[in-house]
Amino acid sequence: MNTFPPSNLLENLPKQFFASLVKKVVQYIKAGHDVINLGQGNPDQPTPKHIVEKLKEAAEKPLNHKYSPFQGYRYLKKAAAEFYQREYGVSVDPDKEIAILFGGKAGLVELPLCLLNPGDTILVPDPGYPDYWSGVALAQAVMVTMPLREKNHFLPDYDELSQEILTNAKLMFLNYPNNPTGAAATEEFFADTVKLAKEHNLCVVHDFAYGAVGFDGQKPLSFLQTNGAKEIGIEIYTLSKTYNMAGWRVGFAVGNESVVSAIELLQDHLYVSLFGAVQEAAAEALTGPQDCVREQNRLYERRRNILIDGLRSIGWDVTAPKGSFFAWLKVPNGFTSEEFANLLLEQAHIMVAPGIGFGSFGEGYVRVGLLADEERLKEAVRRISSLEIFKK
Numbered sequence: 491m492n493t494f495p496p497s498n499l500l501e502n503l504p505k506q507f508f509a510s511l512v513k514k515v516v517q518y519i520k521a522g523h524d525v526i527n528l529g530q531g532n533p534d535q536p537t538p539k540h541i542v543e544k545l546k547e548a549a550e551k552p553l554n555h556k557y558s559p560f561q562g563y564r565y566l567k568k569a570a571a572e573f574y575q576r577e578y579g580v581s582v583d584p585d586k587e588i589a590i591l592f593g594g595k596a597g598l599v600e601l602p603l604c605l606l607n608p609g610d611t612i613l614v615p616d617p618g619y620p621d622y623w624s625g626v627a628l629a630q631a632v633m634v635t636m637p638l639r640e641k642n643h644f645l646p647d648y649d650e651l652s653q654e655i656l657t658n659a660k661l662m663f664l665n666y667p668n669n670p671t672g673a674a675a676t677e678e679f680f681a682d683t684v685k686l687a688k689e690h691n692l693c694v695v696h697d698f699a700y701g702a703v704g705f706d707g708q709k710p711l712s713f714l715q716t717n718g719a720k721e722i723g724i725e726i727y728t729l730s731k732t733y734n735m736a737g738w739r740v741g742f743a744v745g746n747e748s749v750v751s752a753i754e755l756l757q758d759h760l761y762v763s764l765f766g767a768v769q770e771a772a773a774e775a776l777t778g779p780q781d782c783v784r785e786q787n788r789l790y791e792r793r794r795n796i797l798i799d800g801l802r803s804i805g806w807d808v809t810a811p812k813g814s815f816f817a818w819l820k821v822p823n824g825f826t827s828e829e830f831a832n833l834l835l836e837q838a839h840i841m842v843a844p845g846i847g848f849g850s851f852g853e854g855y856v857r858v859g860l861l862a863d864e865e866r867l868k869e870a871v872r873r874i875s876s877l878e879i880f881k882k
């Protein structure tokens with residue numbers, strides 16, 4: 491059997507940091523331990539029934555067994571436009587300002603390929619969602635990181651970017667509610683972002699994956715609600731988290747017309763659009779009843795409160811997330827994020843994600859997913875409280 495070496499492009503892709511952690515957890519489970527997995531970002535609730543029913547019905551239609559139109563069905567783009575109008579009061583043209591995606595990740599990886607030439611600069615948050623790095627590597631672009639610090643509420647400080655970097659940068663990624671920090675954006679921050687982007691001819695990509703998860707009565711802001719945002723940017727929305735459709739692979743890019751057409755051009759070469767039945771069910775999700783989304787938000791908020799109140803009660807000084815389904819917890823003194831994640835796995839059989847896996851400014855934190863039910867979260871707190879370092 492011949493072995494064919496991968497291309498340089500593949501060799502230069504970033505290493506998957508979390509793969510080794512997942513392997514270790516699997517070993518623990520195989521050894522018979524009851525592991526509470528709070529380390530990953532896979533929604534634990536099912537897709538709402540009315541959406542699944544629509545998929546079943548649509549799967550029966552012969553039309554959906556054919557190739558879909560290359561850029562997707564217009565009714566889905568129209569549904570996405572209605573969703574933006576209803577949820578955020580933002581008007582978008584379904585024909586020019588929306589591109590259908592195979593999930594948010596596809597769009598985020600495609601965008602650097604659409605807009606950057608090798609050697610061009612892109613600004614990326616640190617800590618941040620590791621898949622951003624994949625598109626940067628594929629485009630052979632130069633990544634400049636923007637530190638997200640707790641003292642700045644995990645918003646980047648644009649004053650830290652040199653004139654040279656701002657002159658060279660063509661693209662910027664942002665993500666609020668934020669994975670991994672659970673931080674939320676403010677109107678003022680988004681307005682500053684638009685101003686900066688206009689001054690430096692930057693394209694802003696706002697990843698709004700957790701748009702449906704905001705706590706304490708604060709609905710997360712869409713970047714497109716900011717005056718002038720559409721002129722300089724695009725928002726990536728996904729149905730994965732809002733409607734628990736992570737396995738379905740459906741999302742959309744919305745905003746700047748030139749960016750939408752660049753995405754559609756690349757996708758015309760890479761794929762034909764999504765299965766028609768998935769598109770029908772996605773349109774149903776966006777325009778059908780939304781109580782499921784509100785109910786789910788309340789569920790994550792209850793879980794957040796159980797985890798945060800529980801950890802505070804055992805003397806761990808933790809900050810509550812404002813949105814997303816992650817809590818970003820400062821590790822106790824004397825541990826690196828990896829050491830502390832290992833300790834939790836080995837001694838409490840709890841899996842969390844070490845912050846360093848999200849970038850160097852993630853060091854000193856672990857990310858805990860609110861993706862287990864209330865009893866399991868209480869059990870996690872109990873197990874943590876019995877660790878030597880938390881014994882008073």
Ligand SMILES: Cc1ncc(COP(=O)(O)O)c(C=O)c1O
Nearest residue numbers: 531593594595619669699728730
């Ligand atoms: C910040 C962020 N962006 C994008 C995604 C991608 O979601 P999907 O590709 O399922 O739409 C995720 C998924 O975990 C995420 O956490």
